[in-house]
Amino acid sequence: MMTLVKEKEMITRRTALMGAAAVATAPAIMAKAAVAASESLVAVGATVDLSSLPRKKVELVPPPFVCEHEQVASDGPSIIEYEMSVIEKEVPVDDDGAMLQAMTFDGSIPGPMMVCHEGDYVELTLINPPENTLQHNIDFHSATGGLGGGALTLVNPGEKTVLRFKATRPGTFVYHCAPGGPMIPWHVVSGMAGAIMILPRDGLKDEKGNPVKYDKVFYIGENEFFIPKDKNGDYMRFEDHGSSYSDTLELMNGLIPSHVVFNGKVGALTGDNALKGKVGETVLFVHSQANRDTRPHLIGGHGDLVWETGKFNNPPQKDLETWFIRGGSAGAALYTFLQPGVYAYVNHNLIEAVNLGATAHVIIEGDWDNDLMAQVMAPTAYGEAHSSGKALP
Numbered sequence: 001m002m003t004l005v006k007e008k009e010m011i012t013r014r015t016a017l018m019g020a021a022a023v024a025t026a027p028a029i030m031a032k033a034a035v036a037a038s039e040s041l042v043a044v045g046a047t048v049d050l051s052s053l054p055r056k057k058v059e060l061v062p063p064p065f066v067c068e069h070e071q072v073a074s075d076g077p078s079i080i081e082y083e084m085s086v087i088e089k090e091v092p093v094d095d096d097g098a099m100l101q102a103m104t105f106d107g108s109i110p111g112p113m114m115v116c117h118e119g120d121y122v123e124l125t126l127i128n129p130p131e132n133t134l135q136h137n138i139d140f141h142s143a144t145g146g147l148g149g150g151a152l153t154l155v156n157p158g159e160k161t162v163l164r165f166k167a168t169r170p171g172t173f174v175y176h177c178a179p180g181g182p183m184i185p186w187h188v189v190s191g192m193a194g195a196i197m198i199l200p201r202d203g204l205k206d207e208k209g210n211p212v213k214y215d216k217v218f219y220i221g222e223n224e225f226f227i228p229k230d231k232n233g234d235y236m237r238f239e240d241h242g243s244s245y246s247d248t249l250e251l252m253n254g255l256i257p258s259h260v261v262f263n264g265k266v267g268a269l270t271g272d273n274a275l276k277g278k279v280g281e282t283v284l285f286v287h288s289q290a291n292r293d294t295r296p297h298l299i300g301g302h303g304d305l306v307w308e309t310g311k312f313n314n315p316p317q318k319d320l321e322t323w324f325i326r327g328g329s330a331g332a333a334l335y336t337f338l339q340p341g342v343y344a345y346v347n348h349n350l351i352e353a354v355n356l357g358a359t360a361h362v363i364i365e366g367d368w369d370n371d372l373m374a375q376v377m378a379p380t381a382y383g384e385a386h387s388s389g390k391a392l393p
């Protein structure tokens with residue numbers, strides 16, 4: 001039996017939020033946004049007894065790596081417990097002095113990727129530490145109702161909350177902060193987004209329904225940042241989040257980002273931080289973008305099986321060169337590496353990849369296959385031969 005929270009109770013909650021926001025140092029606009037999020041009606045249903053289900057605590061790890069998990073569930077549904085703290089901090093986003101007043105889930109951009117199976121219950125403890133200045137929440141695109149959980153999780157600095165939702169649809173999904181009004185895009189482009197992968201209980205399948213396995217998962221979260229510049233063309237730096245807001249908003253509303261990056265920073269996945277693998281290994285690339293469209297491409301490789309929208313109840317597409325990730329979604333691409341070398345995994349808007357930062361490297365070890373590719377002739381000067389129309393030497 002469902003009953004709606006009474007208007008009076010909603011007002012009480014709203015008043016409490018407004019009061020708390022006024023006490024906190026957050027600017028008035030943030031308090032206003034928080035009220036907007038709390039205004040949606042939240043239904044309170046009959047208690048669900050899940051006491052017979054096993055509980056599993058899963059430690060989250062920073063991307064590009066993902067928490068330990070089974071590809072095929074060895075038992076029935078469980079309650080999977082995760083915990084994340086919101087960390088507000090200033091971070092470098094390139095090596096040229098651009099500093100972002102970042103908002104993060106658990107200190108990383110993107111937030112950690114959760115993994116569970118269809119039918120599991122996700123139980124997240126979300127902590128907003130007292131040293132923070134803003135209200136935050138979490139909207140899971142994989143969850144049903146209550147603004148994806150956003151309506152039930154708005155926490156002031158110094159508060160924590162626990163949300164449970166049932167993982168009913170298998171796939172890769174974005175989660176992000178959505179505290180209401182203009183706070184939503186600001187928090188997202190400040191770093192507050194991540195992904196969850198809900199695997200079918202019997203694992204991934206190819207387009208014919210045959211089981212497929214991966215050797216490793218790399219989680220790539222793409223973000224665009226808006227770091228304003230001053231009159232001299234230097235990146236502006238701010239005392240705190242509140243003082244960065246108006247200049248950042250002006251740039252955001254122009255829709256031209258200063259940076260488009262993987263995993264929070266230009267070069268986060270290149271050089272010493274490059275992803276690593278071996279010939280013969282099958283890698284699942286999960287790629288999320290919470291705000292803006294993108295188009296991953298593995299230079300020198302392919303997507304053997306691609307769940308472009310990330311939803312595993314749909315058959316994967318095969319042999320793709322580039323795939324499309326809609327802003328506000330996460331997709332998955334499976335590839336078995338066949339040649340050694342350095343592969344660039346890019347957003348194939350090449351301006352964004354090369355000039356703005358959206359490039360990762362994958363270094364693959366192993367033996368070269370001359371059947372797949374060979375240099376028949378190394379670059380060689382050919383002098384007059386070409387212009388005279390004679391055969392090449």
Ligand SMILES: [Cu+2]
Binds near residue numbers: 103135177187
């Ligand atoms: Cu937030």
